Amino acid sequence: MLDFTYHRPRDLEEACRLLxxxxxxxxxxxxGTDLLVALREENRRLAGVNQIIDLADLDNLSYIREDGDELxxxxxxxxxxxxASPLVRAYAPLLAEAAGQVGSLQIRNRATIGGNLANASPAADTVPALIALEAVAVLTSSxxxxxxxxxxxxAGPNRTALAAGEIITALRFSKLPPQAGSAFLKLGRRQALSIARLNIAVILYWDENGRVTAARIVPGAALPVAARVPAAENLLVGSxxxxxxxxxxxEKVGEEMLRLSGRRWSTEYKLPVIAALTRRAILxxxxVKVDE
Known part of the structure; x- marks a missing residue:
């Protein structure tokens, strides 16, 4: 394991000062579900890191609040x-579904939503849902x-645009209205403790005639970083x-995966699977009843 000095700040101000x-x-x-593993394995991404700032005492950063039309x-x-949050399940069900599929029960009871975003893994489960929700990250520094x-x-696989000394302190997004539907689907290598092989988050808005007025389609573990696919979204709008x-x-999502990620040994498998997963999530x- 890498040698490091351990700090446990009492408040956010002290944490920012240490950073x-x-x-x-x-x-x-x-x-700590990602960082501690990386420390133990002496991951090269931690080259030069010798100070660990533990946020365990910052209880005021653990909450779910309703603020008008936002969570x-x-x-x-x-x-x-x-x-498990009734608010998230009611107003952002795809995020509740994504969070419920992260790792095991033990991991879900330790891993944090801010950490999942900060880790910037292409296979993160909650990140596609957050992007589909157009979530905004609140960043705090000195x-x-x-x-x-x-x-x-x-900014790329396992890289963020966090400025030096910044901490993600909250995530904000608008509640989904009644005239919207959503889905999150994940395919892993096995049923339990599985890192996503592929995942997809979808949100659709429709008018009184059932026509799509807006769509957000965000594949994960398919692109270098999770991102919306406008070509697929635009295909649905107005219909x-x-x-x-x-x-x-x-198929548009599959084409985007091929354009951004190139053809690899896994493409023959992933291309039809991400297309099928997207189809199911949209339906x-x-x-609409999914035809298996």
Missing amino acids: ATYGPAARVLAG TIGALTTHGEVA QGERRVAAGDLL VVSEELARMAG QAAG
């Missing part, structure tokens, strides 16, 4: 808490606070969702 002091040599510890989730809220769209925070339309949108979000 400002140690700069690139410091890493923030939230749930705010503290960055230290665990996936288990997100999955210089103050700023807000960045969750998707814009991803009533059908099996054929959902199939065509799924589920639209309330």
Whole structure:
């Protein structure tokens, strides 16, 4: 394991001060389900890191709040808490579904939603859902606070656009209205404790005639970073969702995966699977019975 100095700040101000002091040599510890493994394995991404700042005492960063038409989730809220929250299940059900599929029960009770975003893994489960919800990350440092769209925070696989000394402190997003449907689907290598092989988050809005007015389609573990696929979204807008339309949108997602990720040894498997997973998620979000 890498040698490091351990810090346990009493409040956010002290945590930000420590980060400002140690700069690139410091890493923030939230749930620890990724960082501790990386430390133990002496992961090369931690080269030069010798200061660990544990946020365990910052209880005020663990909450789920309703604020008018928005929900705010503290960055230290665990996936288990997100999955079980009546507010999240009512107003952002795809996020509750995604959080409920992270790792095992033990991992869900430790891993945090802020940490899942900060880790920036292409296979993260909650990140596609957060992007589909157009969530905004609240970032705090010794210089103050700023807000960045969750998707814009991803700079590449396992890399973020967090500035030096910044901590993700909360995530905010609008509640889904009654005239919207959503879905999150995940395919792993096995039934339990599985890192996503592929996943997909979908949100559809429709008018009184059932025509799609807006769509958000975000595949995970398919692109270098989770991102929306406008070509697939635009295909749905203005139409009533059908099996054929959902199939065509799924193919668009596959084309985008091929364009951004290139052809690899896994492409022959992944290409038809991401297309099928997208089709199913679109039909589920639209309330159309899925034809297996």
